Amino acid sequence: MxxxxxxxxxxxxxxxxxxxxxxxxxxxxxxxxxxxxAYEPWPEPVTSGEQLLAHRRRHGLSIKRAAEIAGVDEGTFGRWESGEWKPQPRSLPLVARFLDYSG
Structure with missing residues (x-):
């Protein structure tokens, strides 16, 4: 330990x-x-919110920083991540921008 x-x-x-x-x-x-x-200690992400959370954790990012990368406010990013909101079609490029982030 x-x-x-x-x-x-x-x-x-x-x-x-x-x-x-x-x-x-x-x-x-x-x-x-x-x-x-040598592995990610969470289940394979299924939903878009889980994918956002896994990617954010993978890179050690706060919600604030993740939102900046995506180009949205923290509240929007947090609601996407929690599954409270689903990204609308016009927001999908912003989600893709974040998921393409490699630090």
Missing amino acids: IDAAQIVGIDPKTWMWWERDEREPYVHQYPAIIRYL
């Missing part, structure tokens, strides 16, 4: 909390977690 925590760049206590499902990683920590595990 201590070695894993050091590799990911966190405190061993934080790793313990993650293993016990007592805390969730911060989004900026996901790229290091993915590198350490």
Whole structure:
């Protein structure tokens, strides 16, 4: 556990909390977690919201930064990601812009 925590760049206590499902990683920590595990620790995204969330986590982006990349406001991006709203046809190029982002 201590070695894993050091590799990911966190405190061993934080790793313990993650293993016990007592805390969730911060989004900026996901790229290091993915590198350490050599896979993404969530199910294969199915919905467009899940795809947005997975891509955002993969790159360690806040909703604010993801919205900036897509060219929308944070509220819109968050609603797309949560599935509360589905992107309308005119917004699909904005979603594609974000999903093409590679950091």
